[in-house]
Amino acid sequence: MAQFDLPLDALRDFRPEPDEPEDFDLFWEKTLAETRSRAPAVRFESVRTPLTTVEVHDVTFAGFGGHPVKGWFLHPAGARRPLPLVVEFVSYGGGRGLPHTHLLWPSAGFAHFVMDTRGQGSGWSPGDTPDPVGGGPAFPGFLTRGVGDPHDYYYRRVFTDAVRAVEAARTHPLADAARTAVRGSSQGGAITLAVGGLVPDLAAIAPDVPFLCHVERAVTLTDSFPYKEIAGYLKTHRGRVADVFRTLAYFDGVHFAARSRAPALFSTGLEDQTCPPSTVFAAFNHYAGEDKHIEVYPFNEHEGGGPHHEELQLRWLAQRLTER
Template identity: 75%
Template sequence: MALFDLPLDELRTHRSDSTEPEDFDAFWNKTLQQARAYQLDARFEPVDTGLSTVQVYDVTFAGFGGHPVKGWLLLPAGASEPLPLIVEFVGYGGGRGLPHEHLLWASTGRAHFVMDTRGQGSAWGGGGTADPVGAAPAYPGFMTRGIDAPENYYYRRVFTDAVRAVEAARSHPLTDAARTVALGASQGGGIALAVGGLVPDLVAVAPDVPFLCDFPRATTLTDRHPYREIGLFLKTHRGRSAQVRRTLSYFDGVHFAVRGRAPALFSAGLEDQTCPPSTVFAAFNAWPHEDKAIEVYDFNDHEGGGPFHEAEQVRWLRSYA
């Protein structure tokens, strides 16, 4: 696929048409308050993986509704004092996978927490976290589960889990809460954006080709999944577009980006049909912190910079954590 979105000079000034709900902050404050009514109950069970350079813990904590959420915590072997903390969120359809798939950040001398995404982990990177909440009729996938109302929407549970994941990771004695970074790619990047807007004291945020941004544009610009799930839902449920737009407005990465308080490193692929570059730039341009950058991969689709961007993240994060 060649370039299909706005020219790069227009991307650098593009702003979303997504309308922020007046009660956006009240909605999320109430959601997190309800989640924190449950004990976090973070448990770290050592795992013998046969790996000699990292120490691995199988983690369980209470997420949205007090539901158990899984994760991995990887520490450099022999760590004896609190370390900078990377909290990572994974892409659409994936789960936390296996510990040996997550060796990069512990290899840099940091603590690395990988959150399992509830209900996912059956398309790739196996998961072990159920989503016990029922929902109204939805198109197969996750994008329309509970889309009838913000209170029921699937990503309300996921974003709440993500905030609680930061709290769980920070509770371990070998992590330094004051040096916490949120990052992820695709869906993981969208979750990292939400965390960046909901957790005020992160030292850095790194959303890589982030998903879940600028819904009004994304759902009408690309016919690639997962955004297409929303269009297919509305193809059947005629006349519900306004209701769906309202629900999605509470979960749009652009509105979380406006609340970002940390330095940020974004990335975009100019041939990315899954997360069109204009949707990524909409979030980047909304991020208010003056210390921000975006890496642009001009001939790449949703793979973005891949390992090249990981290397850039390693370099960039030396200044923060």
């Protein structure tokens, strides 16, 4: 796929006027206050694995609605002092998977927490967290579940789980709360941006090819999934366009970016039809933090920088998390 979006020079200046709900902040304040009224119920259980250089803990914590959410907590074997912490969120359709698939960050000396995504985990990696909340009619997938009302929307639960995941991970004695970063790709990048806007004391965030940014443009620009789920829903539910995009505005990464101030490393691929580059630049250009950078991969699609970007991210996060 050749480049199809705006030219790079135009992307760097692309800063659409945000169309955020007037009660955006109040919506999220109430959501988090309601969740925090319940005990976090964090449990770390040591897991025996064939790994010799990394220790693994099976984690359970109370997310949205007090629902149990799973995760993995990994750290270098033999660690005795608090380590910089990287909290990771998973891409669309996947779950936390198996511990040995998460060796990069603990091998580099970090404590690493991987949050399972409720209701997902049967697309490409297994998950262990159900979503006990029902919803109205939806297009197959997750993107339109509860989309008729922001209070019922699926990603209200997921983003709230993610905030609680950071809080849960920070309670482990080997996690240095003051040196906490969040990262993720695609859906994980969307969750990263949301957490960046909702947790004010993060040391760094690293959203790769993030999803759910400038959503209305994305839906009209690409016919790739998962955004096509929204188009498919509106193709059937005629006349609900305004209501659907009003709900999605509470979850748009552009609006979270405008509230984030931690150092940030973004990435985008200029041939990415899944998360078009203009939607990523919309979030990046609205990002409120002064220490921000976007790495552009001109001939890559949704894989972005792949292992090359992982190496860059390792160096960048090591610098940001050791400076504090």
